[in-house]
Amino acid sequence: MLNSVYDESAVWGSTQLFCVDIGLTFIACFAQANSMDDRLKALEQTIRERRDADPGTSYVASLRGKGRAKMAEKVGEEAIETVIAAVQDDREATVNESADLLFHIMVLIADMDISIEDVVAELARREGLSGLEEKASRGVS
Numbered sequence: 001m002l003n004s005v006y007d008e009s010a011v012w013g014s015t016q017l018f019c020v021d022i023g024l025t026f027i028a029c030f031a032q033a034n035s036m037d038d039r040l041k042a043l044e045q046t047i048r049e050r051r052d053a054d055p056g057t058s059y060v061a062s063l064r065g066k067g068r069a070k071m072a073e074k075v076g077e078e079a080i081e082t083v084i085a086a087v088q089d090d091r092e093a094t095v096n097e098s099a100d101l102l103f104h105i106m107v108l109i110a111d112m113d114i115s116i117e118d119v120v121a122e123l124a125r126r127e128g129l130s131g132l133e134e135k136a137s138r139g140v141s
Helices: 036-050 059-066 068-087 091-111 117-127 129-135
Strands: 004-007 016-021 026-034
Touching: 004 026, 026 091, 026 117, 036 059, 036 091, 068 091, 091 117
Parallel strands: none
Antiparallel strands: 004 016, 016 026
């Protein structure tokens, strides 16, 4: 249940940022942007800004404080929850768990100083290749 919603658009200039207090000192923020790329970049910026925040008030900072292994564990947990939701044919849960998974992947890659642009560039490199061809080019079976 949502406790409050507020607009921090002044902080982001032309991009509105809506934050939702979902309890337990965790605040989820969503940027209202023009494209998926803008949304991912806004989320990436938020994650990078919060890494050095107080772990008592920032979920991102608390994950960072627990180390990369914990971040990777959270990615695994969210992946499993996404798979379970999909196998149960629960569309809403699959969307929600996919969002959690993407968020936790972005926290992990930010910790490794990998940008969303790096990931998008790799996807672009693979564009037009079949999955089988792409895997073969990396020596993966």
